[in-house]
Amino acid sequence: MSAIKTLLPGSVMPEGRLVTLGVMGGGQLGRMFVQAAQEMGYYTAVLDADPASPAGLVSHFHIQTGYEDPAGLAELAARCDAITTEFENVPAPSLQSLAATRPVAPAASAVAVAQDRIAEKAHFVACAKAGGVGPAPHAALETAADLAAVGDELLPGILKTARLGYDGKGQARVKDRAELAAAWDGMGRVACVLEKMLPLKAELSVIVARGADDQVVNFPVQRNLHRDGILAVTEVFDGNVPAELAERAIATTATVARQLGYVGVLCVEYFVIDDGSEHGGLVVNEMAPRPHNSGHYTINACDVSQFELQVHAMAGLPLVQPRLHSPTVMLNLLGDLWFQDGQAIDPPWAQILALPGTHLHLYGKLEARKGRKMGHLNVTGASVEQVQATALRCAELLGMAPWR
Structure with missing residues (x-):
């Protein structure tokens, strides 16, 4: 993995171009990152498949490919001196691939934890043991055995998909075991986390x-x-x-x-x-x-x-x-x-x-x-x-x- 190095604003790289910062994702967070970087004197590049993406429209370079496209990732790495992400669901393997030749912050390993509620909860529990604040009582739900083992103390609760949930999506409130089972079925029995509902x-x-x-x-x-x-x-x-x-x-x-x-x-x-x-x-x-x-x-x-x-x-x-x-x-x-x-x-x-x-x-x-x-x-x-x-x-x- 390439180490973070100091990239001074407005500096000219050996290839004869201005130092360039890249971002995976072309939404509004990428747009505001691009604007901040440009104000400081950096060139910017955005990778996003949408030709009308908010960040792509204001960036110096817009690479219009998907997050896992090898050619797009290669072009982003070639154009940029460091790369970040504006979207937590950018595939972690893509970030890992970019990190082979360019500094990537945050690292793919950190983004992967945030992409999986089960791993995220485990990280919070570990941090609580180090003196931090812990999460709500919860249980991972990946198998029928996990469903059967759910303790009564976790109900009523909120069932959340372990991956790809945001802005209230991929969630269901459940009062009892029957509602829990129905909600899990409705989510396709994908990996989930059940959190106890708290006042x-x-x-x-x-x-x-x-x-x-x-x-x-x-x-x-x-x-x-x-x-x-x-x-x-x-x-x-x-x-x-x-x-x-x-x-x-x-x-x-x-x-x-x-x-x-x-x-x-x-x-x-x-x-x-x-x-x-x-x-x-x-x-x-x-x-x-x-x-x-x-x-x-x-x-x-x-x-x-x-x-x-x-x-x-x-x-x-x-x-x-x-x-x-x-x-x-x-x-x-x-x-x-x-x-x-x-x-x-x-x-x-x-x-x-x-x-x-x-x-x-x-x-x-x-x-x-x-x-x-x-x-x-x-x-x-x-x-x-x-x-x-x-x-x-x-x-x-x-x-x-x-x-x-």
Whole structure:
């Protein structure tokens, strides 16, 4: 595997070209990575089969092949000096193949753990033994014998496919054994994880960046609201999370990254559960080996964004501890907002952008569909009260349900 090396912005390589950073995946996360890299003076290359992919449309090079296409992978390796991924379901073997000749961050081994909930839970359990926060009570479900062995204490629970589940997909709530068996049958008896359903008080996430030199920096703890399994709102400001919970979540996220030998930007999601204590208990939910939807606020509310840190980590540049300079609320903009009473509409961007501290980020997707992530809106301001009032007004204009 090729080691991470320092790639200075704007430097000219021996072949007579500018230093180039590559990304597997052409979605909005790749687009924002590409934009951050280009601002710093790097050339960029994107591998994605979609000719209209958001990242491909803004990159210097767009290699229009599938993630496992040998010719496409060879071209990406030839064009790039380091490579990352914007999508956790990029095949780990493809990343491993690229790593034979180019630095790849995060490594295929780390991405493979995040792609498999069974391996991911095992990693969280190991990190908990090292002093971190553990996952919810759970059981792996791969065979009929595993189904029969499920303990009553895990029901009611949530059955999740071990692979390829995201944004609430590949999940089913089950109250009893009959529903569990039916849900597993409905999922084709693929490998799954059954998690005990816990009384939920809040959802949090932490984003860290780790360098090849083991330096770890973190963004503030994000408080998130999901609707229908998709992130809707993220709030970040001093005091948004009790200090003790925030410290535990940050420390655990750093442990998760270090125990994986992870290089790059990593997000770990947590549940705050009602365990009778003042602030509630903390359990780790899942991780994403890439920048995360809940960190999009960093573009406008921090002095360095998650995408800039992604560039720093893969290019072997020093990592700096991010500073939150403004309280912020992020609204996730789904394609539903482009429809009203079954008719296509244009959201009221002029009214929204007339409000102080609003920052609109649309991803360049040509077609709005319900549930599709079309963009996000960051709201910043001088005070928490101002930001929350403005964000709630934006939600009202967009037809989004309030959260306060």
